[in-house]
Amino acid sequence: MIVAExxxxxxxxxxxxxxSKIMILGxxxxxxxxxxxxxxxxxxxxxxLRIRRKSKDRYIEIYEKTIERQCDREYLEEIKDTIDGYxxxxxxxxxxxxxxxxxxxxYITVLPGVNTTFMGVTERHGFWTERCQGCGNCILDKTMGIxxxxxxxxxxxxxxxxxxxxxxxxxxxxxxCAWNLIIDRYKNKGMMDRYMEIMPxxxxxxxxxxxxRKMQREDLEI
Amino acid sequence: MxxxxxxxxxxxxxxxxxxxxxxxxxxxxxxGIDGVCIVGCMEGDCHYLTGNLRxxxxxxxxxxxxxxxxxxxxxxxxxxxxxxxxxxxxxxxxGFTETIRALGPNPVKLKKHKEG
Amino acid sequence: MSGSGNLxxxxxxxxxxxTAECGPPRGADGETIRKxxxxxxxxxxxxxxxxxxTAVVRMSSLASSLILKxxxxxxxxxxxxxxxxRIAIQSDILGAAALGIKNIxxxxxxxxxxxxxxxxxxxxxxxSVQLINCLKTMRDEGRFLSGEEIEITPQIFIGCVExxxxxxFEIRAMRLxxxxxxxxxxxxxxxxFNIKKFKEWMEMVRDMGIHxxxxxxxxxxxxxxxxxxxxxxxxxxxxxxxxxxxxxxxxLPKEKASDDGIEIALEIIAEMKNIKGVNGIHIMAIGWExxxxxxxxxAGLYPRP
Numbered sequence: 001m002i003v004a005e006x007x008x009x010x011x012x013x014x015x016x017x018x019x020s021k022i023m024i025l026g027x028x029x030x031x032x033x034x035x036x037x038x039x040x041x042x043x044x045x046x047x048x049l050r051i052r053r054k055s056k057d058r059y060i061e062i063y064e065k066t067i068e069r070q071c072d073r074e075y076l077e078e079i080k081d082t083i084d085g086y087x088x089x090x091x092x093x094x095x096x097x098x099x100x101x102x103x104x105x106x107y108i109t110v111l112p113g114v115n116t117t118f119m120g121v122t123e124r125h126g127f128w129t130e131r132c133q134g135c136g137n138c139i140l141d142k143t144m145g146i147x148x149x150x151x152x153x154x155x156x157x158x159x160x161x162x163x164x165x166x167x168x169x170x171x172x173x174x175x176x177c178a179w180n181l182i183i184d185r186y187k188n189k190g191m192m193d194r195y196m197e198i199m200p201x202x203x204x205x206x207x208x209x210x211x212x213r214k215m216q217r218e219d220l221e222i
Numbered sequence: 223m224x225x226x227x228x229x230x231x232x233x234x235x236x237x238x239x240x241x242x243x244x245x246x247x248x249x250x251x252x253x254g255i256d257g258v259c260i261v262g263c264m265e266g267d268c269h270y271l272t273g274n275l276r277x278x279x280x281x282x283x284x285x286x287x288x289x290x291x292x293x294x295x296x297x298x299x300x301x302x303x304x305x306x307x308x309x310x311x312x313x314x315x316x317g318f319t320e321t322i323r324a325l326g327p328n329p330v331k332l333k334k335h336k337e338g
Numbered sequence: 339m340s341g342s343g344n345l346x347x348x349x350x351x352x353x354x355x356x357t358a359e360c361g362p363p364r365g366a367d368g369e370t371i372r373k374x375x376x377x378x379x380x381x382x383x384x385x386x387x388x389x390x391x392t393a394v395v396r397m398s399s400l401a402s403s404l405i406l407k408x409x410x411x412x413x414x415x416x417x418x419x420x421x422x423x424r425i426a427i428q429s430d431i432l433g434a435a436a437l438g439i440k441n442i443x444x445x446x447x448x449x450x451x452x453x454x455x456x457x458x459x460x461x462x463x464x465x466s467v468q469l470i471n472c473l474k475t476m477r478d479e480g481r482f483l484s485g486e487e488i489e490i491t492p493q494i495f496i497g498c499v500e501x502x503x504x505x506x507f508e509i510r511a512m513r514l515x516x517x518x519x520x521x522x523x524x525x526x527x528x529x530x531f532n533i534k535k536f537k538e539w540m541e542m543v544r545d546m547g548i549h550x551x552x553x554x555x556x557x558x559x560x561x562x563x564x565x566x567x568x569x570x571x572x573x574x575x576x577x578x579x580x581x582x583x584x585x586x587x588x589x590l591p592k593e594k595a596s597d598d599g600i601e602i603a604l605e606i607i608a609e610m611k612n613i614k615g616v617n618g619i620h621i622m623a624i625g626w627e628x629x630x631x632x633x634x635x636x637a638g639l640y641p642r643p
Contacts, residue, residue: 009290040245047248048291054252055292055329153449154420154460158467158516160509161446162501162528163575170575171451183506195512198520201424201468201483 001030001121002094003128004037004114006045012090013052015111019087020059024113025079025101026066027093034128036114037092039066045092045113070097076104083108136206136213142199144185149202151178157199227315239263239300240273244284251293254331257322260300261311267304274302294325343440344412345384346495348643349524349553354611355618356639357414357526357555358630359386360406362397371397371405374627381634383642384412384441386526386620390421393453400430403439414497415439418447423463424472424483431476435492443497443526444469467520470498474521498522498552502539503532503578511542518551526620529557531602532578533609540613549615556610559622560629561599564588600633607637 006012016022024042032038046062053060063086068075070093083089088109091098095116102110118130133150139157140147149155153171159179163170167180186192204210236242239262247258260281262274278300285295299321301314348355358378363370371387378385385406389399403413415434422430434442446466450458464472473496475481480491498517502510514525530536536556543549561567564587571579583602587595610616619637621630634640 040243043245044248044287047245047252048287051248051252051288051291051293051330055332153451154446154465155462156446156465158465160504160506160513161466162499162504163448164504164506165576166505171449177505180506183509192512195509196516196519198467198471198516201464201472204463 001033001119002096002116003034003118003120003130004031004092004094004116006036006041006092006114007112009048012045012113013049016049016060016088016090021061021085021087023063023065023079023083023086023089025070025089025091025093026064027068027070027091027097028066029069030094031092031114032066033122035126037094039064042066042092045090069093070101072100073104076101080105134207135202135204136210137203139199142194143182144189144191146178146182146185148178148182151176151181155202157202227312228319230319231315238268238270238273239277240268240270240275242277242280244280244287247284247298248287248291251288251291251297251328251330254328256325256328257297257318259298259314259318261314262300262302264302264304292329296321296325297328343384343495345414345441345524348383349617351643353643354639355383355553355555356381356634356642357384357386357618357620358382358627359388359620359622359624360402360627361388361391361624362399362402364394364396366397368405371402372409375406375409375411377627378630379409379411381631381640381642382621383618384414386414386416386443389416389418389445389447390453391416392448393420393450393455395454400434400437400439403434404437407438412441413439414441414443416443416445417469418445419462419464419466419469420447420450420460423461427464427469428472428476428482431473431492431494432488435494440493441495441497442473443499444473444522445499466498467516470496470517470522471520478521495523496521497524497526499527500525501528501576502530502536503528504576507535507539508542510539511546511548514543514552515546515548518548522552524553524555524617526555527557528576529559529622530606530610531559531583532580533606534580535578537613540615544615553617554615555618555620556606556613556616557622558603558607558610558619558633560603560626560633561587561595562626563592563595563599564590566599600629600636603633604636607633607639 024046026037026039026042028038042064046064049060049062065079067078070076070091083105088111090111090113091101092113098110098112119132119134120128120130123129130150132147135149148157148159152159153169154161160177164177164180167177169175169177183195186195239260242260250258260277262277265274268274281298281300284298288298289295299318303311345355360374387399387402390396399415403415406413444466450456450460472483473494476488477491477494480488482488500510500514504510567579567584567587570577586598590598607619610619621633623630
């Protein structure tokens with residue numbers, strides 16, 4: 001899932017300075033799972049903003065709405081009759097949803113209420129960590145299911161580096177060394193000879209480095 | 223026990239302190255309430271095992287949310303009392319009322335008071 | 339430009355080499371490098387120039403290496419993977435070779451979190467093993483990574499680093515084997531304080547026959563004070579300073595501590611000379627370069643060939 005964090009309250013407050021009638025639009029998928037932009041968080045933010053405005057004797061009208069997701073036209077259509085009435089829409093969806101919202105409703109001012117960070121997993125309730133960088137050329141079969149591009153701070157393909165200590169990465173004692181994890185798996189499966197294979201330089205053109213990406217399925221397009 | 227505690231306290235009963243969620247309290251402050259205290263069972267005595275621990279975490283989070291919104295974090299507090307401790311409850315109620323009185327009215331009401 | 343540098347010649351002659359490290363200045367000042375070069379010239383066979391070490395911006399290792407070369411010193415230009423993509427890397431390799439720099443040491447590089455520009459993008463297009471292999475391909479096959487031909491190939495003596503004290507310990511010899519297989523011809527290790535562990539590592543290295551494939555140069559850092567020892571033990575990733583060394587320095591007054599630090603370094607050097615497969619020492623005395631001539635002389639390694 002895509003993980004995002006709500007922007008600091010002061011930053012949101014500042015963004016909303018010019019407005020007195022807004023919609024806060026949440027998303028029922030990824031941002032709900034990471035407790036950042038679902039219906040609950042929409043309600044909390046709306047309440048905080050009203051309290052803040054009231055205590056400054058300023059008015060704000062907030063319409064709270066959460067749709068299934070903001071990255072698909074069919075769900076964005078649900079708000080087509082209500083969206084025009086608002087000066088701005090503060091979206092709590094991930095960066096994809098926020099942008100698409102602005103594309104589908106071209107004339108509306110769309111503001112980001114969150115900082116989208118990474119593609120990751122729920123390691124446990126309340127704790128999410130990064131797993132995938134979308135490099136476009138998955139090598140998980142070669143690294144026993146652990147991604148060195150994402151989980152190694154230096155994206156080393158022939159690791160570990162000399163800073164790995166006690167199974168931890170040199171940049172953060174709380175981050176496991178990805179190569180340590182990979183080697184443990186090689187050992188457990190009796191596949192240490194795999195470790196000696198030199199992985200060649202990566203083709204980064206399938207990653208973000210190659211430019212904005214797209215995928216097309218002509219069989220699905222009419 | 224028929225002990226007295228200040229009349230300005232309204233008691234809302236919920237099956238477990240863990241039933242409380244931050245949005246309920248935020249709405250209360252939005253409506254002008256001056257203070258909210260969450261009273262839960264002693265840690266380790268929760269009938270639902272971890273309800274009061276969840277409440278504790280939520281109250282800590284709530285303090286942060288209130289502070290962001292310009293409301294003093296002291297306006298919300300959690301206390302752990304067992305149901306037989308009537309005296310302790312009364313003391314808590316009195317003490318909390320004093321804290322809130324010292325803070326003054328909820329900032330949400332402030333400007334209106336000035337006008338009025 | 340063909341012909342080997344001094345380092346390669348001394349290693350091939352079978353003699354025990356001495357190299358040292360030189361950190362470029364944080365300014366556009368060539369004089370600092372010249373002064374350090376003058377200090378080290380007669381006492382070492384080659385001088386390493388670090389590449390934005392600890393991710394702190396310093397004068398480029400290519401420029402600094404050229405300054406040393408012009409003084410008659412054989413520079414070992416360090417190249418990290420953190421700041422450059424493969425285009426810039428291959429370009430710098432061609433440049434270094436054209437300027438007559440004979441040795442390049444390939445490293446991953448410290449993460450920029452340690453440095454003074456934490457907000458920078460990090461590159462890591464290649465890792466150190468791929469960098470070594472890139473150099474070998476350019477030199478021996480005359481091809482760029484893209485597969486296209488190089489008109490005049492760079493003649494470079496390829497170096498790598500290895501840290502016998504990092505984890506997991508069991509693979510540290512395997513990693514060196516990988517680098518040797520990729521094309522590394524010499525290896526400078528992280529500084530040795532834990533002799534026992536180093537000897538264990540060397541045993542693994544010899545078992546795999548790696549000592550016959552590349553030259554191993556042991557890292558030596560003289561400890562100047564107890565505080566320095568603490569800093570290295572706690573703050574430098576992959577550093578192993580055993581307790582008995584800590585104890586030795588602990589209760590000494592400052593002047594005595596640096597003398598003892600030198601004693602310790604000399605003891606370690608003496609041990610290194612007797613380990614089969616160790617072909618030299620690499621003295622890293624950043625900020626204390628002036629002590630290097632004394633150490634080289636006291637270790638019986640002066641004069642240099």
